[in-house]
Amino acid sequence: MEEKRMMHLDITKTQIGKYVFLPGSVERAAKIANYFDNPVKVAHKREFLTYTGTLEGVPVSVTSTGIGGPSSAIAVEELFQCEAHTMMRIGSCASTSPKVKIGDVVIVNGAVRMEGTGIHYLPMEFPAVPDFQMVKELEAAAIRLDIPYNIGVTITKDSYYSEASPETKPVYYELKNKWDSYEKGGATNTSMECSTLFLVAASLGIRMSSVMISATNYKCYSNDDKDYPREWEDRAIRVGIEAMREIIKKDMEKSQTL
Numbered sequence: 001m002e003e004k005r006m007m008h009l010d011i012t013k014t015q016i017g018k019y020v021f022l023p024g025s026v027e028r029a030a031k032i033a034n035y036f037d038n039p040v041k042v043a044h045k046r047e048f049l050t051y052t053g054t055l056e057g058v059p060v061s062v063t064s065t066g067i068g069g070p071s072s073a074i075a076v077e078e079l080f081q082c083e084a085h086t087m088m089r090i091g092s093c094a095s096t097s098p099k100v101k102i103g104d105v106v107i108v109n110g111a112v113r114m115e116g117t118g119i120h121y122l123p124m125e126f127p128a129v130p131d132f133q134m135v136k137e138l139e140a141a142a143i144r145l146d147i148p149y150n151i152g153v154t155i156t157k158d159s160y161y162s163e164a165s166p167e168t169k170p171v172y173y174e175l176k177n178k179w180d181s182y183e184k185g186g187a188t189n190t191s192m193e194c195s196t197l198f199l200v201a202a203s204l205g206i207r208m209s210s211v212m213i214s215a216t217n218y219k220c221y222s223n224d225d226k227d228y229p230r231e232w233e234d235r236a237i238r239v240g241i242e243a244m245r246e247i248i249k250k251d252m253e254k255s256q257t258l
Contacts, residue, residue, distance in 0.1 A: 006078040009063060010045040016082040017052055017059030019244055022075060022089045024193065028233070029064040032090060035241045036060060047071055055241070056248045065089075068158060069117030069196035076200045076208075086247060088134065089197055089210040090240045092233070094163070095218045096155060096179075097188040102217045103232040105149040105239050107138045108210040111195035112155040112182050118199040126202070128156070128195040134209035134247065141242035147235050152188030154210070155179075156195030163190060189214060211240045 003012040021032050026049040033039040036053025043050045047066030052059060063079060065072040076087060093106055100106060111128040113119075118128060135151070142149040157163055166175045194210045201208030213236040 004081075006081065008046065008074050009048045009050060009078045010043040011050055011078070011082060013082040015042045015052055016050070016079060016084055017054075017061045018083060018085050019055070019058065019060045019248060020079050020084045020087045021060070021062040021240060021244070022065050022072070022087055022193075022197065023062065024065055024067055024091050026064045028090065028237075029062045031233070032062045032237055032241070035237065036062075048075060055245055056252070058248050058252070060244065060248075065193065067160075068192045069115045069156070072193045072196050073117050073121075073200050076197060076204070080204050080206060084206070086134075086207040086244075087197070087201065088208070088240055088244060089193060089212070090236050091191055091193065091210070091212045092215045092236075093154060093189040093191040093212040094216045095188070095214050095220075096183050096190050097152070097186070098218045099152065100150050100188045100214045100218065101148075102214055102220075103148070103235065104214045105142055105147050105235050106154070106189050106212045106214055107135060107142065107149055107151045108154045108194050108212070109135055109151050110153045111198055112153060112187055113195045113199075114178070114182075115156045115158045115192070115195050117196045121199045121203040126199070128198040130198055130209040131201075131207040134207055134243065137243040137246050138209060138211050138239060141239045141246065145238055145242060147239060149239070150188055153186060154194045154212075155182050155187050155190035157190060157192055160192065211236050211243070
C-alpha cells in the first residue's frame with residue numbers, strides 16, 4: 001500500500017527524520033543540509049524544500065517554511081503527521097534592543113503574539129514559549145562554540161513592511177504604541193514565525209525552539225538585501241546543529257535506560 005504523501009510538503013513518513021530544522025528560506029535549507037551526513041533532497045513544492053540526512057547516526061531533516069505563520073503552521077502540521085517530534089527554527093531576525101547587535105545569535109525564550117495564526121490553535125491567554133530543555137542546549141552550544149548570543153523575547157509579527165515603514169500605514173499610531181510597549185517590556189528582537197511555531201507545537205505536544213541571527217543593529221534597519229550579514233548566518237546554523245546533536249544523544253541515552 002502506497003504511503004500517504006503530504007499535500008503541501010510532498011513528503012512521506014519514511015522520508016523524514018524525527019528531528020527537523022525549520023528555516024524560512026530554501027537557500028538556508030540547503031545550507032543546513034550541508035551539515036548533515038549524506039543529505040538527500042526529498043521534495044520541493046511551493047516554498048517547502050526538504051532534505052534528509054543523519055546526525056549522530058540518526059535521521060534528521062530540514063524543511064523550509066516560507067515567510068510567516070500560515071505556511072510555517074502547515075509545515076509543522078505535516079511534519080508531525082510524518083511523526084517528527086522535535087523541531088528547531090533556524091532563521092534571521094531584527095534587533096529591537098541595544099542588547100542585540102548585528103551578527104549576534106538570538107535564542108528565543110518567549111514570543112509576543114503579534115500574529116494571527118496562533119489564535120487558531122490556542123487562546124491569547126496561552127503563552128508562546130519554546131521547549132525549555134532545547135533552549136538550554138542552544139545556550140550551551142553557543143557557549144561551547146564561543147559565539148556571541150542573547151537569550152530573550154522575540155516579537156512575532158504578520159507584516160514585514162508594517163515594521164520596516166510603519167509611518168506609511170493607516171494604523172501607524174496603533175503599531176507604534178504597541179511596538180514601544182514591547183520594547184519597554186524587554187523584547188530584544190523581531191521576526192515572523194516564532195510565536196506561531198511555539199503555539200502549534202504546544203497544541204500538538206511536541207518540542208520546538210528557535211535560534212536566529214540578528215540581521216541588524218538596534219534602530220538601524222535597511223531594506224537592501226546587500227546589507228544582510230550572510231557571512232554570519234552560519235553562526236546560527238552551527239549553534240542549532242550543535243544543540244540538536246546533544247538533544248539526539250541525550251534522547252538516545254534516555255531510551256537505553258528505559
